[in-house]
Amino acid sequence: MEAAIDSFSHGFDNFLISTIVAGLLLTGSCVVYVLLTPMKELELLRQGNASAGLALAGVIIGLAIPMASALAFSISVFEQIIWGVVALLIQLLAFRGVDLLLKDLPKRIENDEAGAAILLIAVKISSALIIGAALWPATAPVPLP
Template identity: 35%
Template sequence: MESVTNLLAGLGSFAIYFFISLLMLVIFKWVYAFVTPHDEWQLVKEEQNTAAAIGLMGAVVGFAIALAGAIANSIALLDFVVWGVVALIAQILAFFIVRFVFMPKIVQRIINNEVTAGIILAGMSIAVGLLNAACMTY
């Protein structure tokens, strides 16, 4: 019985990090929708816009990858939250890089449901999330 108790010793920490991560995902989705000039959620829910769904979920996955890196490398809960905020900022910057550098008409292309635009945005978001997670190792 002692071995089961030892196995579950980290359950409290797991729960705290997991629920804070979920909260941060919700906050990220809200912030991301706020800074983008188009309402991805409305495009997905009401218009079944595939490009918006791909772009939004790529951003969420990229952020989740960065959060995973922050969790794996944090030394305390506050450390994790701070690096989670850094990850959020990096993901928002990824959107602006795509919008203003690589594909200036991406917003209109996503509104027009051009799947290739959603794929480009999702790919950049995931790439930034991977780089962000790797940079959090110290």
């Protein structure tokens, strides 16, 4: 019992810092994404646009998956931040890719076209899963020669 308490007392500060950093990264990345994409998801959502809600949910999940992997596999807060920024950039590229494929994605979301939002979610989640899985070998210690 004493070993468990010692483990908790020594690891709690690292747990707390890493969790707070991950939460701030996720929140900050979502804000940056919403500001950089041409859609006004929150405004559309307040107007009852379900496709905007779907698209925003895809953003949050698409960013949370690689952030969780970065939290699990990074050896420092700095490394966690780097991978969080990489995840944001890839999610912005995923948006652009779907926009190029569908021609005028923001307008489709504004028109509440669920099919466009669903495709965007699928691309975001699949790219997030790939990024998240790629983090493990990317963060593995480099063997010395």
